[in-house]
Amino acid sequence: MYGSQALREAAEWVLARSPADETEVVLLGTDSQLTRFANNEIHQNVAERNVEVRIRTVLDKRVGVAAANALHPEALERALQQALDLTRQQPPIPDWPGLPSPEGEPSTVRGFSEETAATTPEDRARQVARVCRPAEEAGVIASGALETATQELAVANSHGVFRYYPATYADFVTVVMSDTGSGYAAGAHRDFSALDVEQLGQEAITKALRSRNPVDIEPGVYDVVLEEYAMSDILWFIGSLGFGARPFVEGQSFVSGRLGERVLGENITLVDDGLDEHALPLPFDFEGVPRQRLTLVERGVAKSVVWDTYWAAKVEGQKSTGHALPAPNPWGPLPLHMHLEAGTTPKAELVRQVERGLWVTRFHYTRTVHPLRVIVTGMTRDGTFLIENGEIVGPVKNLRFTQSYVESLNQVVALSAERRLLRGYAGATLVPAAVIRGFTFTSRTTF
Amino acid sequence: MNDLALRALDTARTLGATYADVRIVHRTTQFIRTRNGAPEAIEADESEGFGVRVVVDGAWGFASSHRLTPEEVDEVVGLAVRIAKASALVHKRPVRLGPPVTSRGTYQTPVERDPFTVPLEEKVALLLQADEEMRRVKGITIATANMVCIREHKVFANSEGALTEQTIYEVGGGIEATAIAEGEVQRRSYPNAFARHQVTGGYEHVLAWDLPGHAAAIAEEAVELLSAPVCPTGTFDVIIGPTQLALQVHESCGHPIELDRVFGTEAAYAGTSFLTPDKLYTFRYGSEAVNIVADATVPLGLGTFGWDDEGVPAQRVDIVKEGLFVGYLTSRETAQQLHELNPQAPPTSNGTMRADGWNRIPLIRMTNINLLPGEWDFEDLLADTENGLYLEMNRSWSIDDKRLNFQFGVEVCREIKGGKLGQLYKNANYTGITPQFWNSCDAVCNERYWNVWGTPNCGKGQPSQLAHVGHGAAPARFRKVQVFGTPAGR
Structure with a gap:
């Protein structure tokens, strides 16, 4: 780890030498190790130490960004000059709002675990063995990855902003394959010791055994139980296509012009909460603005979208909510910590609410078909089962779906009381399983 | 740089590796994107570091770092070896690589015009010209254009005697016109989907794509798509x-x-x-x-x-x-x-x-x-x-x-x-x-x-x-x- 002092010194070195009207320095230190296994053995095992320095300079509303991956003065000087050169050579951005000022302090949240930071290759190998050996004994094949990482984010700018936040995470994913079926499990936590790798492995092994010898099933419209893994995909598309300021302002979001209206089912309450200590928090954004806990949807009614400085300036009275991504980027601000409010039904009892339908573990290779309606296509994967009369009766072959996720979140009839934490891009999702009516499967595959 | 590579291989052998390779890579990227008549992103990235891959006790280990110093090389090779030994704890079949690879030489992408010698103003002007052509078409809500230039210098060496040095140049870019009406978003791209074609080569290829010359046609088609009938089933x-x-x-x-x-x-x-x-x-x-x-x-x-x-x-x-x-x-x-x-x-x-x-x-x-x-x-x-x-x-x-x-x-x-x-x-x-x-x-x-x-x-x-x-x-x-x-x- 570099530590707060070293990153502050690097940032101040740049800020002191920059002649720009405004200057921003974003530093991201990474020390990550990942143990990957397949065929019940470790086959790839890697480590990375890196630091990224991103310098954004502004001169007369002209903006340029340069990045390097070293902190010594020569590298910082080269990156600063590069940013300045780019800035001077381009036309101005007419509606440039300026970099943020240091208004407010980010919440104090704990996201760092000493134990995770000190995890060794042997520690990870021992945990992986607790999946591979039971899989071998059960006659199935385990594959997956166990990652432990330390990340430090520091943001400073010439208006006096300086933020520093160290965090850790442990992330595990496994796919277990039998001769004709497969199972999946995943989980994340800031504390390596709190991640029950063995239990997750057992979950995937059990599902791989249960999903053997799947039968064909006709594509069509089915009621579904979607496990948390599938639901996290729905949240990602709903969040990225619907609740970022950019698609909202440009009329490309299903909530454009509809704040205050009911857009999802009354049992859907969705928050973006980057301050929850249980869910890989990040208390400020990549501009150093304190992150707000935002209710995006309350009992089906659209309440807000997330903002960064640039997009907030386009709307009178709007301020950044602390959701900027590293600049520059083509997406604008995004909700990275989507939490879907839990229901009251135990997950094991969700199946009782389906007379005839499908149990879906996860989705695979999902892509947007129609952005405004959030129509998405993808495949089921790693455990799809037929439900009849409230009970799982057996595995079925995988199906392709083409379905509006907005419509699906208007057709939720039950949410599980339990939620699972799943790691996503620079954040995490806290999500329950759900029963959804009328999910459209459009074609099938052969396994 | 070659000294660091050879040091990594020597250290790996000393620590018990039966095979080792090392890559030292320096990648430079310049990315430009314009949107509706103004630059949206102008960015230059540099990333440099090394990665060491070893086989110890029949299993793989890999470690990498951005610090290109002899001391860091020693430490990272030690970590790679330790990781390989941990891999061997859950490993069944020893790694077998077959006949040794002893390639030697240099390679560089043929370029007529090094994209990093082209002034930024020229690149931005080209994109803004295409952007303007798209926005001339009534009904276009968003016009974007982008360009990327990449140079990657890479030294590879292995414990079997291979030592190669390569410099790969890439250029890429494209344009996209978006038309939005109630309930419908339609996009048209050129020359490839999502406004990004890319090749190994020099700036001459960006010019050959003639982005401004194709801008109006795709913009008109994006607008036409809004009122076009839905494809039959x-x-x-x-x-x-x-x-x-x-x-x-x-x-x-x-x-x-x-x-x-x-x-x-x-x-x-x-x-x-x-x-x-x-x-x-x-x-x-x-x-x-x-x-x-x-x-x-x-x-x-x-x-x-x-x-x-x-x-x-x-x-x-x-x-x-x-x-x-x-x-x-x-x-x-x-x-x-x-x-x-x-x-x-x-x-x-x-x-x-x-x-x-x-x-x-x-x-x-x-x-x-x-x-x-x-x-x-x-x-x-x-x-x-x-x-x-x-x-x-x-x-x-x-x-x-x-x-x-x-x-x-x-x-x-x-x-x-x-x-x-x-x-x-x-x-x-x-x-x-x-x-x-x-x-x-x-x-x-x-x-x-x-x-x-x-x-x-x-x-x-x-x-x-x-x-x-x-x-x-x-x-x-x-x-x-x-x-x-x-x-x-x-």
């Missing part, structure tokens, strides 16, 4: 345009021939493959019109280089010959495993191991997976198609984890009636099963219509890696394909 003969067919090759041929997927080592992320080893030399992948090669030597391809990241020379190999499946993409280790299963398969790698930078291990990646040209002129192929649809330019793509069931959405769908292009439709999708689809191919256009298209965003691996790969393709016809339109409206 049914079974149609289709002619698939070159950029969409390039992605079809990528997803339904390029990925399932990766031998690491076949052997299950990507199962937890990208998935496996329906092209199991028993199908090699026996499986009819496509019709006799289908000939596919993996060619890391073709000019301009994003998968064109001197040596792969195991030091194996770039080469061209057959993958599908007159419809028969005859080859995989291999590494040193997987070629050995395949040869054990089928002695007809070569025991040596065909040079496809590539890493996304200094901090990632090499994986089997596509080079340039090319559908070879056939004999048809495009006009003759159209004239030979009485009723059908022309589908081009991807806007949505998805395929299952064995690479069988696929579904693609396209920007452009035009009716073919009486051998001529007609009505424009919107929101077209087509779906199928890979071998059935390729066996329905009865015509591929000739070299006049053939181009190597760049795919700079191929994801694979944990931690994730993005590869830059190429696909040669020309328009081709497929019989009785399932097509459907997505309804319009919010």
Whole structure:
């Protein structure tokens, strides 16, 4: 780890030498190790130490960004000059709002675990063995990855902003394959010791055994139980296509012009909460603005979208909510910590609410078909089962779906009381399983 | 730099490695994007570091760092060795790499005009000119244009005596016009989907694409799409345009021939493959019109280089010959495993191991997976198609984890009636099963219509890696394909 002092010194070195009207320095230190296994053995095992320095300079509303991956003065000087050169050579951005000022302090949240930071290759190998050996004994094949990482984010700018936040995470994913079926499990936590790798492995092994010898099933419209893994995909598309300021302002979001209206089912309450200590928090954004806990949807009614400085300036009275991504980027601000409010039904009892339908573990290779309606296509994967009369009766072959996720979140009839934490891009999702009516499967595959 | 590489190899040997390789990589990237008449992103990135891969106790370890100092090299090699020993705790079969690789030499992408010597103002002006042309068209809400220039300098050395040095240049770019009306967003891109074509080469190729010269046409088509009827649903003969067919090759041929997927080592992320080893030399992948090669030597391809990241020379190999499946993409280790299963398969790698930078291990990646040209002129192929649809330019793509069931959405769908292009439709999708689809191919256009298209965003691996790969393709016809339109409206 570099530590707060070293990153502050690097940032101040740049800020002191920059002649720009405004200057921003974003530093991201990474020390990550990942143990990957397949065929019940470790086959790839890697480590990375890196630091990224991103310098954004502004001169007369002209903006340029340069990045390097070293902190010594020569590298910082080269990156600063590069940013300045780019800035001077381009036309101005007419509606440039300026970099943020240091208004407010980010919440104090704990996201760092000493134990995770000190995890060794042997520690990870021992945990992986607790999946591979039971899989071998059960006659199935385990594959997956166990990652432990330390990340430090520091943001400073010439208006006096300086933020520093160290965090850790442990992330595990496994796919277990039998001769004709497969199972999946995943989980994340800031504390390596709190991640029950063995239990997750057992979950995937059990599902791989249960999903053997799947039968064909006709594509069509089915009621579904979607496990948390599938639901996290729905949240990602709903969040990225619907609740970022950019698609909202440009009329490309299903909530454009509809704040205050009911857009999802009354049992859907969705928050973006980057301050929850249980869910890989990040208390400020990549501009150093304190992150707000935002209710995006309350009992089906659209309440807000997330903002960064640039997009907030386009709307009178709007301020950044602390959701900027590293600049520059083509997406604008995004909700990275989507939490879907839990229901009251135990997950094991969700199946009782389906007379005839499908149990879906996860989705695979999902892509947007129609952005405004959030129509998405993808495949089921790693455990799809037929439900009849409230009970799982057996595995079925995988199906392709083409379905509006907005419509699906208007057709939720039950949410599980339990939620699972799943790691996503620079954040995490806290999500329950759900029963959804009328999910459209459009074609099938052969396994 | 070579001293650091040799130091890493010496240290690895001293610490007990039976094999070691090291890559020192310096990548420079310049990215420019404009949006509605103003620059949106002007960025220059540099990333430099080294990665060391070792075999100890028969298992792999890898460690990497951005600090290029002798002390850090020693520490990182020590970490790689420790990691390999930890791998050996849960490892069954010792790594076997086959014959040693001792390549030596240098390689540089041929460039007429180094893209990093072109003034930034010139690049921005070119993009803004195209942007303006798009926005002249009434009904265009968003106009974007982008350009990327990449230079990667890489030194590779291994403990068997290989030492290579390469400098790869890439240029990329494109434009996109977006029209938005109530309930509908329509986009048109040029020269490739998502406004990004990319090649290995110099700035001369960016100029050859003539982005401003194509801006008005795509903008007009984006606006026309808003009021176009939704694509009809049914079974149609289709002619698939070159950029969409390039992605079809990528997803339904390029990925399932990766031998690491076949052997299950990507199962937890990208998935496996329906092209199991028993199908090699026996499986009819496509019709006799289908000939596919993996060619890391073709000019301009994003998968064109001197040596792969195991030091194996770039080469061209057959993958599908007159419809028969005859080859995989291999590494040193997987070629050995395949040869054990089928002695007809070569025991040596065909040079496809590539890493996304200094901090990632090499994986089997596509080079340039090319559908070879056939004999048809495009006009003759159209004239030979009485009723059908022309589908081009991807806007949505998805395929299952064995690479069988696929579904693609396209920007452009035009009716073919009486051998001529007609009505424009919107929101077209087509779906199928890979071998059935390729066996329905009865015509591929000739070299006049053939181009190597760049795919700079191929994801694979944990931690994730993005590869830059190429696909040669020309328009081709497929019989009785399932097509459907997505309804319009919010």
